[in-house]
Amino acid sequence: MFLVIGSNMTEAHPVAATFVKNAVLRGAQLIVADPRKHPLADHASLHVPIRVGSDIAFINALMHVLIKEDLYDKAFVNSCTVDFDKLKEKVMEYPPERAADICGVSPDMIRDAARRLASVKPVMLCYTLGITEHTCGRNNVLSTANLQMLLGNMGVECGGVNPLRGQNNVQGACDMGALPNVFPGYQPVTSADARAKFEDAWGVENLPDKNGLMIPQMMEGLVDGKVRAFYIFGENLANTEPDIRKVEHELASAEFLVCQDIFPNETTRFAHVVFPAAAWSENDGTFTNSERRVSRVRTASKAPGQAMPNWWIFKQIAKRMGQDWASDSARELWDNEISVLAPQLCGIKYRRLEGDGLQWPCPDEDHPGTCFLHKEGQFTCGLGVFTPVEWTPPAEVPDEEYPFVLSTGRRLAHYHTRTQTGRCEGLNDILGEETADISPFDAADMKIGHGDMIRVSSRRGEVQVKANVTDQVPKGMVWMAFHFRDACANWLTNPAFDPVTLTAEYKACAVRIEK
Amino acid sequence: MSDNMFVLNGREVSFDPGQTILEAAEACGVQIPTLCHLKGTTPTGECRICVVEVQGADMLVTSCSTPVEAGMQVKTESPRVVTERKKILEQLLTSGNHNCAISGSDNGNWTEFQLQVQKNDASSELCPVWGDCKLQELAYQYQVKITPSSPQRDYYPSEMANPMIIRDFSRCILCGRCIKACNEVQVNRAISMGYEGDKAKVVTPGDHPLSESDCVFCGECVQACPVGALVEKKARHIWRPWETEKIRTTCPYCGVGCQQLLHVKDGKIVKVTGVEDAEPNQGRLCVKGRFGYDFIYSKDRLKTPLIRENNEFREASWDEALDLVARKFKEIIRENGPDAIAGVSCARSINEDSYQMQKLFRAVIGTNNIDHCART
Numbered sequence A: 001m002f003l004v005i006g007s008n009m010t011e012a013h014p015v016a017a018t019f020v021k022n023a024v025l026r027g028a029q030l031i032v033a034d035p036r037k038h039p040l041a042d043h044a045s046l047h048v049p050i051r052v053g054s055d056i057a058f059i060n061a062l063m064h065v066l067i068k069e070d071l072y073d074k075a076f077v078n079s080c081t082v083d084f085d086k087l088k089e090k091v092m093e094y095p096p097e098r099a100a101d102i103c104g105v106s107p108d109m110i111r112d113a114a115r116r117l118a119s120v121k122p123v124m125l126c127y128t129l130g131i132t133e134h135t136c137g138r139n140n141v142l143s144t145a146n147l148q149m150l151l152g153n154m155g156v157e158c159g160g161v162n163p164l165r166g167q168n169n170v171q172g173a174c175d176m177g178a179l180p181n182v183f184p185g186y187q188p189v190t191s192a193d194a195r196a197k198f199e200d201a202w203g204v205e206n207l208p209d210k211n212g213l214m215i216p217q218m219m220e221g222l223v224d225g226k227v228r229a230f231y232i233f234g235e236n237l238a239n240t241e242p243d244i245r246k247v248e249h250e251l252a253s254a255e256f257l258v259c260q261d262i263f264p265n266e267t268t269r270f271a272h273v274v275f276p277a278a279a280w281s282e283n284d285g286t287f288t289n290s291e292r293r294v295s296r297v298r299t300a301s302k303a304p305g306q307a308m309p310n311w312w313i314f315k316q317i318a319k320r321m322g323q324d325w326a327s328d329s330a331r332e333l334w335d336n337e338i339s340v341l342a343p344q345l346c347g348i349k350y351r352r353l354e355g356d357g358l359q360w361p362c363p364d365e366d367h368p369g370t371c372f373l374h375k376e377g378q379f380t381c382g383l384g385v386f387t388p389v390e391w392t393p394p395a396e397v398p399d400e401e402y403p404f405v406l407s408t409g410r411r412l413a414h415y416h417t418r419t420q421t422g423r424c425e426g427l428n429d430i431l432g433e434e435t436a437d438i439s440p441f442d443a444a445d446m447k448i449g450h451g452d453m454i455r456v457s458s459r460r461g462e463v464q465v466k467a468n469v470t471d472q473v474p475k476g477m478v479w480m481a482f483h484f485r486d487a488c489a490n491w492l493t494n495p496a497f498d499p500v501t502l503t504a505e506y507k508a509c510a511v512r513i514e515k
Numbered sequence B: 001m002s003d004n005m006f007v008l009n010g011r012e013v014s015f016d017p018g019q020t021i022l023e024a025a026e027a028c029g030v031q032i033p034t035l036c037h038l039k040g041t042t043p044t045g046e047c048r049i050c051v052v053e054v055q056g057a058d059m060l061v062t063s064c065s066t067p068v069e070a071g072m073q074v075k076t077e078s079p080r081v082v083t084e085r086k087k088i089l090e091q092l093l094t095s096g097n098h099n100c101a102i103s104g105s106d107n108g109n110w111t112e113f114q115l116q117v118q119k120n121d122a123s124s125e126l127c128p129v130w131g132d133c134k135l136q137e138l139a140y141q142y143q144v145k146i147t148p149s150s151p152q153r154d155y156y157p158s159e160m161a162n163p164m165i166i167r168d169f170s171r172c173i174l175c176g177r178c179i180k181a182c183n184e185v186q187v188n189r190a191i192s193m194g195y196e197g198d199k200a201k202v203v204t205p206g207d208h209p210l211s212e213s214d215c216v217f218c219g220e221c222v223q224a225c226p227v228g229a230l231v232e233k234k235a236r237h238i239w240r241p242w243e244t245e246k247i248r249t250t251c252p253y254c255g256v257g258c259q260q261l262l263h264v265k266d267g268k269i270v271k272v273t274g275v276e277d278a279e280p281n282q283g284r285l286c287v288k289g290r291f292g293y294d295f296i297y298s299k300d301r302l303k304t305p306l307i308r309e310n311n312e313f314r315e316a317s318w319d320e321a322l323d324l325v326a327r328k329f330k331e332i333i334r335e336n337g338p339d340a341i342a343g344v345s346c347a348r349s350i351n352e353d354s355y356q357m358q359k360l361f362r363a364v365i366g367t368n369n370i371d372h373c374a375r376t
């Protein structure tokens, strides 16, 4: 059985969705909890159309029913978790009747979902950015973990909490320590031992010991001058961050902006120096997918002009700043540095990656890799801790002036700001422009026809875009993507962030539509 | 004989309960040809090329759909089997525009036939899958020669009206693999078998073009098609198997990390297929993974370092651009300390690049101001 929440898998992770659909064909149950009746919902035995941003209330109510009706996994809860009482106290405040009001679904539907979840084992829970891209994103994630622990679906094959990572190598970029608080392999920069280890390995002294800035803080630093130089590698921040006008103001304020990319884009317009980089299939390397599988990327063609591999560019800068690094290929970087320094990756070497790759943790060179985590109830910190969370509404909710909720995401044929897919023959023919998806109710109400030009505006900006009238979208909602610059949803989105992760609330803001 | 043994071509071998003859034979290294059979989907026995002889049975049986039984005596290449396969192959070959060299090229009709096919193809080339066609392969193996004649039926016109896939009904052998791929592997439910008898055709609901159907252009059907009836538009007549090198790699788009085979000709990717039996995707790809490769050849690529001067970019050498960046960084560190510099790494690029960038920031610049869009 699957519970898919906040994930439009068939479009955002199409091949993963095929395996879910295969299981459904073989008789597995599928519950989809999502405001939109997206294509995967067509395969579901139950679609729970919860309102945007009501995930915590929904999950708390599920747990309420599980505890009230004595349907949870007591053996697992007793032996593998702590703080059940705290959880119980919190979720008792969420009877299905209360959650139903918040979520916009019937109390019976919530009970039905809870009973179904308790009836089968294991249940695999999958989520994507519908969970994380909220001001309560971190709490949403905790909720999903609470639910799975309560159901005893942790540490078993086909169970667990499975985030499908948005981009091909987000997992890898985290593993590599491209984060302000950890070195490669999640070793905290605040730990003296970790610093000593890396100082030794890199031949330097005094590695910085306090956490650095996260992207939104960096961007703000550009305006107040705390950040004087900003180095953007391969991101089109001017289109991908919420509230384009604000972002462009920030980028324009940069005293010294370095961009390293394969194409000129909206962000490179603000650069002082642009480095041309080699692209996918123009150099060797590795990606790490959502299953923590490290797979090889291989060279097929030559980079154009003077474009060079990214690692080479960083190495040259280091050299000019006084450090001569030894590794001179991606393979040397991996085999001699990364896999030596990150404990989870110690057993992974290029020669072992010829076939299907390896899933970390893989602590030594005879280790076969690890398919699923928390085996037999073993969590990194011993027992699984229940962390009760309170539902909070999105930072901006519909009101009289802006009566619709806008939610955003990706569509099948394109990827992000289309710097790549927009340049592939044929993909623009499949999807050539942005649309604003609205429900047949609202369309009829406002006399908007399919394909009519409409204006969608928020407190931050407005776009002119074609209406796409579809019953995938519920009443009161507008859904858009960010693939096309002119009608990019990020002219509208709200730069409100989760207080801990600083992830922006792309999934909910208030908008108005006009004909 | 114990109850998990049967006799295959005179040799006693074991099988697992529930295995078909085809699976059990494959498991002990005996190849039986197939056309309509698609691994992992329910067998139909449609094409009958996989027939084998089972002692005691009057008719030849299709090995893809017949379960093995203990003590069964099976022959996979008996004269009866070979004769039957030849007959099937002849029928299939004459049923369509199979204008590769397997058709009797010494026959006078050949040229005329070939010219006609090329006219239909709007191309001066041979069949686009020459050298990568299961029917052609089997025709060689079983030494089947046919005399090309004028088409026996009116073919449905080819469908070119979508950006990705050419559906050439004149080469379709109606094996149904594409239908299995679409309905049982990708579960997109875009196509099925339509019309009766010799009007049969693979259709979308209402027989509309793919672009007006539920088709999501995953291309699974193209990868499954054993002949040249479904081909990638972008690769048609550019890709020839003997001119290309196959390189395995990982898809650059989403977090599934599908394994791809890049078909590379003269240093350029001309087509992409999924790596069969590989983790995590078992040969499957989506529209981006299969068709989203040619951006790297775009004329818009950045090709030289650029430096802004008087609000315009000018081309610069690597040395000049790198020197400028290093100088500016050093100046800022001197004046305001390392925390006045910040960087964002790329969640699309390889691990080694992200490692190297955080190392630059931590070990050289001296700040932890390094992030990427980890949460989006």
Ligand code: SF4
Binding pocket: B178, B181, B182, B186, B188, B189, B190, B191, B210, B214, B215, B216, B217, B218, B219, B220, B221, B222
């Ligand atoms: S491309 Fe994919 S969705 Fe379209 S017909 Fe083929 S298998 Fe089906």
Ligand code: SF4
Binding pocket: B171, B172, B173, B174, B175, B176, B177, B178, B179, B202, B224, B225, B226, B227, B229, B230
């Ligand atoms: S298009 Fe190809 S796969 Fe589909 S029925 Fe015809 S020959 Fe078989």
Ligand code: SF4
Binding pocket: A013, A014, A015, A016, B251, B252, B253, B254, B255, B256, B257, B258, B281, B284, B285, B286, B287, B288, B289, B290
């Ligand atoms: S082929 Fe599609 S599903 Fe697979 S990794 Fe690429 S984008 Fe994701």
